[in-house]
Amino acid sequence: DGGITQSPKYLFRKEGQNVTLSCEQNLNHDAMYWYRQDPGQGLRLIYYSQIVNDFQKGDIAEGYSVSREKKESFPLTVTSAQKNPTAFYLCASKKGNSNQPQHFGDGTRLSIL
Amino acid sequence: GESVGLHLPTLSVQEGDNSIINCAYSNSASDYFIWYKQESGKGPQFIIDIRSNMDKRQGQRVTVLLNKTVKHLSLQIAATQPGDSAVYFCAENRWDNFNKFYFGSGTKLNVKP
Numbered sequence: 001d002g003g004i005t006q007s008p009k010y011l012f013r014k015e016g017q018n019v020t021l022s023c024e025q026n027l028n029h030d031a032m033y034w035y036r037q038d039p040g041q042g043l044r045l046i047y048y049s050q051i052v053n054d055f056q057k058g059d060i061a062e063g064y065s066v067s068r069e070k071k072e073s074f075p076l077t078v079t080s081a082q083k084n085p086t087a088f089y090l091c092a093s094k095k096g097n098s099n100q101p102q103h104f105g106d107g108t109r110l111s112i113l
Numbered sequence: 114g115e116s117v118g119l120h121l122p123t124l125s126v127q128e129g130d131n132s133i134i135n136c137a138y139s140n141s142a143s144d145y146f147i148w149y150k151q152e153s154g155k156g157p158q159f160i161i162d163i164r165s166n167m168d169k170r171q172g173q174r175v176t177v178l179l180n181k182t183v184k185h186l187s188l189q190i191a192a193t194q195p196g197d198s199a200v201y202f203c204a205e206n207r208w209d210n211f212n213k214f215y216f217g218s219g220t221k222l223n224v225k226p
Contacts, residue, residue: 004156006156031212033212040121040218041218042202042215042216042217042218042219043157043214043216045213045214048212048213050212090156090157094212097211097212098211099144099145099162099164099206099211101147101159101162102147102159102204102214103159104149104156104157104158105156106154106155106156107154107155107156
């Protein structure tokens with residue numbers, strides 16, 4: 001089945017540690033996104049990538065980094081500079097550069113130890 | 114489970130009744146709208162979309178209505194079932210940036226058996 005796979009489902013970070021969240025898609029979608037979801041709030045865009053080897057900052061990029069070395073993969077690193085990393089992180093992808101819906105993975109829940 | 118759904122507006126309906134969930138948007142440049150369903154601990158699932166050249170679109174048991182005059186979007190679910198219990202939120206996309214989506218915070222739907 002085609003879809004978006006996020007791993008791990010749960011992740012714990014120690015103070016001062018960088019952690020990387022994985023996102024893989026086999027939908028052959030060009031664009032990929034990372035969002036942060038906090039209780040009672042709408043999704044907030046961290047980074048997005050329209051093509052391989054290119055990505056743009058979203059609204060809350062500080063403390064995060066990404067790479068897009070392959071079309072299928074868009075990992076997100078939560079660095080130690082992100083002081084409030086506890087959240088639900090969602091990866092999405094979209095076909096083409098037109099009005100199309102985003103498709104989401106099942107998320108990674110990140111907590112601080 | 115996930116804390117998605119805390120502090121959100123809640124709609125409680127009886128099983129078998131129809132549900133109407135509303136969403137307001139503010140930007141006149143928005144021309145594509147999507148409704149998502151999110152169950153606890155999972156990523157958002159696409160339900161239905163509508164483009165600004167339409168007022169109404171129907172799917173299986175769901176109807177989306179778009180009122181561009183008052184910038185209002187609604188999702189109607191017919192014969193609501195317990196499996197419909199989830200958080201529902203809208204997303205808007207603007208003609209000047211196909212890769213940027215703006216998300217509402219959502220409404221929690223509780224279906225009472």
